[in-house]
Amino acid sequence: MVRWEPGAAGRLREAAMELYVERGFEQTTVAEIAQRAGVTARTFFRHFADKREVLFAGSEDLAGALMRAIVEAPAGAGPMAVVAAALDVGGGLLGQDRERSRHRQLIIRANPELQERELIKLARLGDRLAEGLRARGIAPREAVLAAEAGILVLRVAFESWVSGTDQGDLRVIMAETLAALRTVTA
Amino acid sequence: MVRWEPGAAGRLREAAMELYVERGFEQTTVAEIAQRAGVTARTFFRHFADKREVLFAGSEDLAGALMRAIVEAPAGAGPMAVVAAALDVGGGLLGQDRERSRHRQLIIRANPELQERELIKLARLGDRLAEGLRARGIAPREAVLAAEAGILVLRVAFESWVSGTDQGDLRVIMAETLAALRTVTA
Numbered sequence: 001m002v003r004w005e006p007g008a009a010g011r012l013r014e015a016a017m018e019l020y021v022e023r024g025f026e027q028t029t030v031a032e033i034a035q036r037a038g039v040t041a042r043t044f045f046r047h048f049a050d051k052r053e054v055l056f057a058g059s060e061d062l063a064g065a066l067m068r069a070i071v072e073a074p075a076g077a078g079p080m081a082v083v084a085a086a087l088d089v090g091g092g093l094l095g096q097d098r099e100r101s102r103h104r105q106l107i108i109r110a111n112p113e114l115q116e117r118e119l120i121k122l123a124r125l126g127d128r129l130a131e132g133l134r135a136r137g138i139a140p141r142e143a144v145l146a147a148e149a150g151i152l153v154l155r156v157a158f159e160s161w162v163s164g165t166d167q168g169d170l171r172v173i174m175a176e177t178l179a180a181l182r183t184v185t186a
Numbered sequence: 187m188v189r190w191e192p193g194a195a196g197r198l199r200e201a202a203m204e205l206y207v208e209r210g211f212e213q214t215t216v217a218e219i220a221q222r223a224g225v226t227a228r229t230f231f232r233h234f235a236d237k238r239e240v241l242f243a244g245s246e247d248l249a250g251a252l253m254r255a256i257v258e259a260p261a262g263a264g265p266m267a268v269v270a271a272a273l274d275v276g277g278g279l280l281g282q283d284r285e286r287s288r289h290r291q292l293i294i295r296a297n298p299e300l301q302e303r304e305l306i307k308l309a310r311l312g313d314r315l316a317e318g319l320r321a322r323g324i325a326p327r328e329a330v331l332a333a334e335a336g337i338l339v340l341r342v343a344f345e346s347w348v349s350g351t352d353q354g355d356l357r358v359i360m361a362e363t364l365a366a367l368r369t370v371t372a
Contacts (some may be wrong), residue, residue, distance in 0.1 A: 077368055115309075116302035123305060139343070141363070145370045148338045156330055177327070184265055184331045185371050 009047045010056070011037040016054040017100070020107045025051070025114065052117055055104055059121050063128055065089050070132035079138050079146035080178075083153075087174045093133065095170025101162045126151040139158055153178045195243070197231045201371040202240040203286070206293045209358040211237070211300065238303050241290055245307050249314055251275050255317035265332035267366075269339075272315065273360045276340055281319050281356025285349050339364045 015036035030051055034041045048054050054183040069086040077085070084088040094101070108114040129147035134140060160166045166173050201222035205214040216237055220227045234240050255272040263271070280287070294300040313332035320326060343363040346352045352359050 022302050112306075116306055117303040120298070120302055123301075125312070141346070141366055142370050144342055145363070146336070146368045147220060148342070149367065149371055150334070152331070152334045152338060160327070174357070177331070180327055181331045183336065185335055185368050186327050 005035070008037065008039050008043050012039065012044055012047055013054055014055060017103055018050065018108075020055075021103055025107055025111050049181075050084070052114060055107065055114065056117060057144055062090060062093055063125055065093050066129060067132050068138070070129065073136075079133055079142050080149070080182075082133060082136065082148050083129070083150035084175070084178055085183075086169055087150055087153060087178060091157070091169070091171035091174040094158060095161065098162065098167065101158075102164075105162050106168075122151055122155065149181060153181055194223065194229055197351055198209050198233055199228055199240055199243060202237065203289055203293075206241075206291055211293055211297050212215070221230065238300060241293065241300065242303060242307055245311070248279055250278060250312070251279050252315060255324070256315065261324075265319055265328050266326075266335070266368075268319060268340065269315070269332050269336035270361070270364055273336055273339055273343075273364060274357055277355070277357035277360040280340075280344060281347065281368050284348065284353065287344075288350075291348050308337055308341065337368060339367055 007146045012033060016028070018102040019036060019100045028051065030044050031041050033051065033054070034044045037044075048057065065087040066089060070082055075087045076166040083144055107120055126144075126148050129150055130140075130143045133147055134145035138146070153174060157170065157173045160177070161168075161173050202214070202219045205218055205222060214237065216230050217227050217238070219237065220230045223230075234243065239291060252272040255275040256268055259268040259271045294304055310333050315332060315336055316326075316329045319329035319333055324332070339360060343356065343360045346363070347354075347356045349361050
């Protein structure tokens with residue numbers, strides 16, 4: 001019988017972030033994360049595939065929220081208007097805890113394997129957004145370009161927010177970055 | 187004493203591509219590549235760090251050519267005009283052998299580790315292009331957005347050329363894809 005552990009996933013995430021910051025990602029073991037969270041290693045593996053995945057646990061929520069925003073955008077909205085609506089939702093979701101995001105970013109930047117995992121996640125997210133745009137009847141090439149332009153804005157805006165270049169509301173930074181992309185490419 | 191082997195790098199690249207297509211990337215060893223190219227494994231490692239790098243040997247040439255195009259673009263050219271000049275050079279360089287590029291793409295797509303390496307290479311290339319644009323006096327955010335928009339156009343154009351959606355001149359496809367990005371974001 002599997003015992004239900006209230007809040008175990010959240011405690012594991014907290015414990016992992018603390019240890020990755022204190023000792024470095026490579027030097028931390030799953031056993032240590034589980035111990036600090038007060039659960040067994042077995043419980044860890046019920047929630048996460050490996051110690052990398054702890055850092056990417058929110059990416060499925062983000063993808064789901066962006067996809068819903070794409071489906072729910074007003075009928076007849078052009079591809080970039082749909083993407084802007086999705087970015088607004090993404091900014092609200094990602095922009096909640098700058099300190100935590102900054103720690104996560106520092107951990108990822110220190111480890112090439114984690115950088116690769118982040119790039120793969122973003123590439124897959126771009127594919128899904130393009131698929132969502134195509135499902136709205138947008139032509140394939142326009143769907144890919146709009147989706148990837150959205151990922152680009154998300155990355156650049158998030159980077160400037162998390163690095164402290166601009167500490168304002170991430171939703172506002174997303175909108176400004178999109179406007180800047182429009183100006184640059186005009 | 188290190189014996190000079192004329193054309194060893196080229197023969198190793200050919201042999202590796204053949205074996206990756208015939209047996210799959212994972213099932214091919216460095217010893218087999220060297221044997222087919224008629225050299226020793228030691229010669230392989232004088233030219234390539236590992237069997238992944240054989241597939242990415244051209245990326246330094248590409249980066250160098252794009253950086254030169256950025257430096258040589260007319261004074262006063264806006265960020266996207268500079269990027270367009272670089273893409274034109276990139277299209278000329280990448281667009282030489284579609285069959286070979288298609289084989290390479292199939293090998294990479296079949297292997298997540300190779301996909302990651304490709305994404306990392308493209309991310310680094312984007313960083314370098316942005317650096318080149320900043321060196322021309324373009325503001326940091328505009329430099330990043332223009333450079334990343336360039337990488338996006340390069341990726342989408344290359345993908346449509348290599349997959350056969352559009353088998354024309356890659357330079358023309360690059361220019362058309364850039365125009366499409368401008369229309370989508372307008």
